[in-house]
Amino acid sequence: MLKVVKENAGLITSAVCGVVLIFLLGVVAGVQRWFPGPLVADAIAAAYDLRRNAFAYLGDEPTMHLRPRRGPGDGVVVSDPARMEPGLTFMTGVFGRTLTARLYAADGAIVHEWPINFFDVARPEMDYPYDALVHGALLLDNGDILVNLDDKTMMRVSYCGEILWRNNAPTHHSIALDTEGFAWAPMAGPAYREPTLFRRPFRADRIGRFNPDTGELVEEIDLVQALMRSDAVGLVTINNPNLDDLFHLNDVEPLTHANAAAFPMFKEGDLLLSLRNTNQIWVVDRTTHQIKWRFLGPMVHQHDADFQADGTITLLDNRPMGDPTAENGWRGEMGGSRILRINPADRTFDVLYHSDRRNAFYTAFRGKHQLLENGNILIAETDGGRVIEIAPDDEVVWSFINGWDETRVAWVMSARRVQDRFSNLTCPAAAPAAR
Numbered sequence: 001m002l003k004v005v006k007e008n009a010g011l012i013t014s015a016v017c018g019v020v021l022i023f024l025l026g027v028v029a030g031v032q033r034w035f036p037g038p039l040v041a042d043a044i045a046a047a048y049d050l051r052r053n054a055f056a057y058l059g060d061e062p063t064m065h066l067r068p069r070r071g072p073g074d075g076v077v078v079s080d081p082a083r084m085e086p087g088l089t090f091m092t093g094v095f096g097r098t099l100t101a102r103l104y105a106a107d108g109a110i111v112h113e114w115p116i117n118f119f120d121v122a123r124p125e126m127d128y129p130y131d132a133l134v135h136g137a138l139l140l141d142n143g144d145i146l147v148n149l150d151d152k153t154m155m156r157v158s159y160c161g162e163i164l165w166r167n168n169a170p171t172h173h174s175i176a177l178d179t180e181g182f183a184w185a186p187m188a189g190p191a192y193r194e195p196t197l198f199r200r201p202f203r204a205d206r207i208g209r210f211n212p213d214t215g216e217l218v219e220e221i222d223l224v225q226a227l228m229r230s231d232a233v234g235l236v237t238i239n240n241p242n243l244d245d246l247f248h249l250n251d252v253e254p255l256t257h258a259n260a261a262a263f264p265m266f267k268e269g270d271l272l273l274s275l276r277n278t279n280q281i282w283v284v285d286r287t288t289h290q291i292k293w294r295f296l297g298p299m300v301h302q303h304d305a306d307f308q309a310d311g312t313i314t315l316l317d318n319r320p321m322g323d324p325t326a327e328n329g330w331r332g333e334m335g336g337s338r339i340l341r342i343n344p345a346d347r348t349f350d351v352l353y354h355s356d357r358r359n360a361f362y363t364a365f366r367g368k369h370q371l372l373e374n375g376n377i378l379i380a381e382t383d384g385g386r387v388i389e390i391a392p393d394d395e396v397v398w399s400f401i402n403g404w405d406e407t408r409v410a411w412v413m414s415a416r417r418v419q420d421r422f423s424n425l426t427c428p429a430a431a432p433a434a435r
Contacts, residue, residue, distance in 0.1 A: 062119070062130035065094040066408045070330045070360065070384055074403035076108030083397040084389055085372040085417050091380075091387065092137045092147075093402060093412040099132055101145055101157075103422055108400065111423045114145060115161035122152050134413050136185060138175040143425040146175050146212060151188050154215060160427035167215035169208055174304070178254035179268060182218065183210045186249040192224050197233055198243060205249035207271065221271075221289055223247060230291040236278055248277040250303050254286070262311035265293065265344060274305040274315065281305045281315065283344070298349055299340060304368045313342045314352065314371060316379070320364035324384070330360040337362050339369055339377055353377055353390050361388070368414045378417050385409025389417075 088111055089104045099118040103111040119132050126132060136148035143159030148171040155166040170188035177183055189206040209219035224246075227233060236246060251274035260268040269286045279300055283293040298317070305315040317340045322333035329336075336355020343349070355361035366382035376397065377390045386409070389398035404410045 062094055062097065062099070062410070064130060064133075065099075065411045066404055067383055067385060067411070068324075069403070069407055069409050070324065070386075071401070073401050076104075076106070076398070076400050078388075078396050078399035079106060079108075080395075080397040081106055083376075083391050083395075085374045085376050085378070087417045087419055088422055089378070089387065089400070090137075090139050090414075090416045090418050090422075091400075091412050092134045092414045093382075094404075094410040095402065099130075099134055101134070101137060101139075101147075103418070104400065105423075106398065112159070112425070114157060114159065115427075116157055116163070118147070118149060121155070121163070121166075122149055125152050135172050136174045137414050138177065138183070139416065139418060139422070140212070143422060146183055148172055148175060148185060154183075154185060154210060156212065156215065159425050165215040167210070167217070169210070169215075169217055171208060173250040174252060176251075176253045177212070177256075178209075179257040181212060183212045184208070184252045184254055184271065185210065186252055187220075189223075194224060194228070196228070197224075197237060198241070200243060202241075202243035202246050204246040207249070207252050207273075221284070221286075223249070223273075223284075226284060226289040226291060229289060232291050232294070235280060235291075235294065238278065242277050245277060247275040250274050250276050251305050253306060255283075255307055259307050259309055262309060263307065263344065272305050272307055272313065274302055276301045276303065281313065281342075293344060295342060295344070295347060300334070301365070302340075303366065306369075306371070308341075308371060311343070311345070313344055314369065315340055315342070316363075316367045316369045318364055318367065324360070324362050324364075329357060330384075331355050331362045332364060336360060337364075337367070337381075339379070353379075353394060356394070358394070359388070359390075359396050366411070366413065368416075370416050372417055378415055380412050380415040382411050382413055385411060387412055387415040 084106060092101045100116055101114045105111050118134055119130055122132060133150035134147055135150035138146040145157050148154050150172045151170045153166050154169050154171045156164040158164055171185040173186050175183050175185050185208055187206045187208045189204045191201050191203055193201050204224050206223060207221040208217050211218055253272040255266055255268055255270045257268055266283055271284045271286055273282045273284060280294055280296040282291050285292050300319045303316045303318060305313055308314055317338045319334040319337055324330040324332055338354035339352040341350050341352050361381055363381045363383040368380040370378040372378055375392045379388050385402045387400040388396050391397050402410045402412050
C-alpha cells in the first residue's frame, strides 16, 4: 500500500487539492451568494424542511407547531387561585388541528373560542396545509382580535369569527397599540444594497403603523435608513451577520401616554424595538427615526421587550443554546430562559425570573411575558407548549399544558391575562335552517 501511495503521490496530492479547492469554492460561493451557491443552500433548506414537516405537507398533522413533551398532563395541571391574578387567559396557538384564539378560565375551562381556523384563511399563500402561524395577536376592548398571520397578512377578526378586513402586509411577531389607537407591527423588508454596511445584498425588517378599523398601512419606518441616519452602523456590522435576516425584529412597542412620565429620557410615541439577531433592544424616535437609546449584553436572542409603568423595560431572554433534553433538565445548555428587567436610566439590569430545577423554563425561539398587577409574571413558554404564572417567590401558581398526544405538545404562541368581562360577550344565534 505504501508503495502504491509513493508511486501515485502526485496524482493523490492533485486529487486532494482539487477536493479542497472545490470545497473552498463552495464555501465562498455560499458566503458571497454566487451562483449556484444560493440554489444549493435553498435546496438543502428545502430538504430539511421536507424531512421535518413531511406529515404537514401530506396534510396529516401540523408538525411545524409540535414539539416533544417535557412532562405529563394536559390543560391546567397547577392552580392556586388564592395566589393567581384574577381574570381569563387569552391564548393563541394550535388546539387540536385548529389554529385559533381561546379564552380560558382558571380551572382550564374554555370560556370562548374564536370560530375561525387560521389554517384555512390564506390557502393560496401556503406551501402546504399547515403552513400558517399566528405570530402576534391583540385582543381589543369589544372582543375583536388583531392577528398577524406570520409574513402573510394582518387581519381583524370579530368575536364571532368574521374576518372584518385583511390586508397584504407581511407583518409578524407582535402587535401593539399606541395612544391614538393605531397598531404597530414588524414587517418583512426588501432586499437592500448598502455598500457602507455590507458588500453583499441583505434583507432587513421594517416597521408598520396600521389603522385598526381598515387595515390600511398609514406609516412606515425603514430601519436601515434609521441606522444610517443615526451614524450607528457598528450596531450591525458584527462578525457573521445574518444577511438573509439582518435584524429579525420581533417586537415593536410604542411608549404610550400612560407610561411616558416614567421615562423622562424618552417621549410619548417613541418605539421600543427588539432585534433578536443582534441581541439588542433599541428606542427609536418616531418622528426623526433616530436611534436614541440601545442596550445589549446580558440577553441572547430575546423577545417581547415591554415598557413598564415603573420606568423599567422587561423582556424574555430566550438564551437558545442546545435542545431541551432530559439530560440537561429540559433547560438547554445555558440553564434555560429567563425574564430580565432593565433600567434604561443607568443601564443596570436584574433577573426577575429564571429557570431552575423546580421549574424548567426554556423556550429557545419564541415566547411572550406579561407583568401582572399582583406582582406575578405570566409566561407563554411557546416551545414547551405551556403557559405558566410565576409568583414573586418563584413558585408556579398556574400551569397550562397544551398537549397534542402522549409524546408531543403544541405551541402556545401568546398568552395574556384579561378581564372576566370578556366572558359576557355573545354572538347572535344562527338563524334556523329553512324547511
